[in-house]
Amino acid sequence: MDLKEVLNKYELVVGIEIHAQLNTESKAYCSDKNEFGQVPNTLISPISLGHPGTLPMFNEKVLEHAIKLGIACKCNITKMMHFDRKNYFYADLPKGYQITQDQTPICRGGHIDVKLKNGEEKSIELTRIHMEEDSGKSIHDLDPFNTLIDLNRAGVPLLEIVTEPVIKSSEEAYQYVSEIRKLLRYLDICDGNMEEGSMRCDVNISIMLKGSKEFGQRVEIKNLNSIRNVQRSIDYEIIRHAELLEKNIKIDPETRTFDAPSGSTKAMRTKEAAHDYRYFPEPDLNPISLSNEFINKMKSKMPELPNELFKKYTSKLGLSDYDANNLTEHKEIANYFEKVIEHTTNYKSATNWIMGSIKSILNQQAISINEFQIPAKHISELIKMIDENKISHSLANQKLFDEMMTHPTIDPLSLAKKNNWISKEDEGELEEIIKNIFIKNPSETERFKSGEKKLTGFFMGQIMKATKGTANPKTVVQLINQIIKEF
């Protein structure tokens, strides 16, 4: 069966769990550093190691990050909460339990709004967001005989973000995960890097006959290291489920892993022996009581979020949806744009510069806009110079921009002056030049005079050559049409 056939007959039900590693300086329950990529087992105190006698102490930054995300997703923030222990044995879990939140997640409800390709908007409801700690890392493929354990990650703070089973297509899933990642980055609480595992995604998927009210057997997919693979894995699973159902074969309740090269999923473990995690309230940490003041303080610290910026750009600044989307895709780009428009109201031009010349430099140099050399203020000055006819657009684009790249600390007006690129505003001088060109090119002048308008380009070229490009094209057109009458 192909995807289209399947979707004619079946309905997809997907719920997504995202684990976001928070970018706090230290771990969730001790002062060990939270850093990715360090030498294995170097960021470990006796607390991370779970030595006898050690106790957790809560890093309040985690709470702040969680509340920020909760506010951004319009969740209900829980006022009275505690931590719970989730008990299970694994070699990368030195305490034998994970400190998490079971009964009282910090956020309940809320939603993420996504836009689909067909223009439709959809609100994906969240079930909960809770705070917990990461486990260490088991490395199975480095040593042929042993599993190696790196406990640097043990105790790194996580937010687990859980949706309701309301996602109805792989595209919605793609958009949802993209949107969450964008939010995490805007809030500056997680770098959202799926390849490094700082954002991890588990997909719960089932299908049922269209119109049915009873969910099909659920399967969990893990090991999705990109947003694209979230979409691919769902597309693969839909067909796999449908083909099994068509053959009357029962779908196993299992956890599957996604194999990116082949685009397929493989069974990892069955869920028959369901874990009993024996949750109970963590006695080593005090319950947390949040005041309204604290929540309000967090609200006042919220940065502008992408959907708010999108609205502002389309309604207030009059940009197109396309432009607004491009600008808000990355927080850094939006920040740069915001700085540029502090000094200019030509929003469209600011957008064009950023999404055009600047973006291509970023791509060429493979850098982020934070590392881009030219200060935003100089870009707004450049825009102003063009708008005031101090420099022609083509000269700005072809010459001055490069010069600004070479001398990022010097303002564009000084650079233009130094290079004699300022438009010749002295019309008398320009008139002389034009007259001379008419005299030097009698036959073209004759044809132009008799109405061959396409020769405007020829004269423009000559004049630009003579003025080294500094003439303002608008003025040139005006003047040649005026002067030709005298010939």
Add this chain to the structure above:
Amino acid sequence: MKTFTSLQQIQPLLINGDLSLEELVTSYLSKIEFSKTNSFIEVFGEEALLKAKEVSSKIKHGSQGLLAGMVIGIKDNLCYKNHKSSGASKILENFESIFSATAIERLINEDAIIIGRLNCDEFAMGSSNEKSIYGPTLNPHNHSKVPGGSSGGSAAAVSEGLCLASLGSDTGGSIRQPASFCGVIGVKPSYGRISRYGLFAYASSFDQIGAFTHSIDDAALMISIMSGQDEFDSTTSKRNPPSKGPVFPKSKLSIAVPKDYLNFQGLDTEIKEKFFLDIEKLKTLGHKINYVDFPFIKHIVPNYYVLTTAEACSNLARYDGAHFGFRSSESKDIESTYLSTRTKGFGIEVKRRIMLGNFVLSAGYYDAYFSKAQKVRRLIKNNTKDILENNDFILTPTTPKTAFNLGEINDPIDMYLQDIFTVHANLTGMPAISVPLKRHSNKMPYGYQIMTNNFEEDLMFNTAKYLTEHLKQS
């Protein structure tokens, strides 16, 4: 050398040069060597002598700490940097801690000398000190009897004069019951008074570190020094530590005596009769006795065992052979490592409690056991708070009986019932002290327990001193 029973006897002699600290330590070391009670698991002899030298020179310069001259033994479930600490369990055989418990650090900062680690029941689970891989500790008053537990070694060592004071831990009576059995003072402070950082967790919401001494002043001083907020234990209280010594006793005390305790079937007749005589004496001294209802007596031990085993099964999950301590030689893969290490590494009582704890937390039983027990705990707390709103303290015998014979109690439930008067303070978090006031006609000592409201240690110590003056049987 003379046997000292308080730091107040020792310090003036050290200061005026009539006693050398090195000699004092040497005399403790030789007593330990000749002791037959099996109290010490390991002696830190050389180190103790080195520290004695260091403290001596401080004394000469007048720069010594408050505990200069105090020689202390520590229970084998406390972390002491670069020293072994095993919880008297095979599973931590040869485990060395890489940090010191906050309580120990604070004592050392005041120049206490740590002389060795003391025997106890495995992971502090027991009431007789018979459940130790190092074998039982014997009661110094009668070697055929148990010293009580779980801090049996700590009680016996102080009782026998092998050290001036010792540290224990108390989850359900593990300090007060052995103190009563061995005839010494045993204090469990309020929950949150002393940092638990560096104490092997048994039941986190019950555990407290406490002290054994001969004198109430020493106990108050030690508790005061160990008390106070610790960034490494979020459950420590921000309150100021209690005073370093008892202040003035109240002239008229209002004393709560729970009738239901005295009606407990297992209470020894002689203990009960003497207790009533003492009550009369207190009345004649002008104090008010209020017989109060405590209807939870039947539930108190079951409630305690549901909650403590639940916490224990989780706290003891880290002993799995993967990262530290004992690993079974039969470990082949992760599952066999867990199974074999934990089967061989833990003793029977620890395994029993781990299984009980996992049972009461498991799906389908959580509400019936754990959740219900939490509610009962709340009722017990509220009831006890009410009693202590109207009374200065609750007075009971510490234990229903005097020390029993080694091997006498084999039924776990009978053993659990030994804690019937002491678990109350752990369920409520309140401070309690066992004061060695009495001697039974069977020649064994026993104590009375004073329990005050949360963080009223000062009142507790004052009362202990007052009762010692008036009720102590010579």
